[in-house]
Amino acid sequence: MTQLTGQEIAERAPRGWSYLLGALRTRLPTGDFATGLALVNAIGAAAEAADHHPDLDLRYTYVDVSLVSHDVGAVTGRDLRLAATISELAAEAGVTADAAGLTRLELALDSPDQARIMPFWAAVLGGEAKSGEVADPAGTLPVLWFQESGDEEPRQRWHPDLWVDPSEVQPRIDAAIEAGGTLVSDAEAPSFWVLADPEGNRVCLCTWQSRS
Structure with missing residues (x-):
């Protein structure tokens, strides 16, 4: 299977799905647990038939779905096809896929010597250290x-990277400024925007746009 670009995913994904942090995602607002459980079972049967399995998070009033082709390490046409099937199953259950408000969070640690500190964080978090990051296997x-x-200049040691759908960026920037924050830089937009709180602590709003 061929890895799709962010633009290809955005153009071809079913309504209500969003490309966030390397995966195609949606939320199915089921309203109650029984509906969610029945929908999970239907999705599971479809996934088995397709021999392609999403990550599902069943909650009391919704089901979150994440799709990625693990053998490729990216979103492919296989994921788009299963997303369309899941949307159809949801519609049959009276549920509409809705990615509004979905986010994914990364944490970045500023350091002059990542090789020295990365093993510590891998040990503490029980994660795997590779390619300059520590990831939770689960x-x-x-x-x-x-x-x-x-190692000399003042720096904010931690800063979060919040991944959002492109449509969410401007409303969040507007709300952050209204709350007393500032837009520090949009030099890397639309890949990411840097904002700061009233004390100067920074956060990046990240999207799939303008990334290889």
Whole structure:
């Protein structure tokens, strides 16, 4: 299977799905647990038939779905096809796929020597250290990656990277500024925007756009 670009995914994904942090995602607002459980069972049967399995998170009033082709390490046409099937199953259950408000969080630690500190964080978090980041094998904790910095200049040691759908960026920037924050930089937009709280602590709003 061929890895799809962010633009291809955005153009071809079913309504109500969003490409966030390397996966195609949606939320199915079921309203109650029984409906969610029945929908999970239907999705499971379809996944078995397709021999392609999503990650499902069943909650009391919704089901979150995440799709990625693990053998490729990216979203492919296989994921788009299963997403369309899941949307059809949801519609049959009276549920509409809705990615509004979905986010994914990464944590970045500024350090002049990531090789020295990465093993510590892998040990503490019970994660796997590779390619400059520490990832939770179960996928429940945010990814921790390391940003190179000097060892003299003042720096914010931690900064979160919040992944959102492109349609969510401007409303969140507007709300952050209204709350007393500032837009520090949009030099890397639409890949990411840097904002700061009233004390100068920074956060990046990240999207799939303008990434290889």
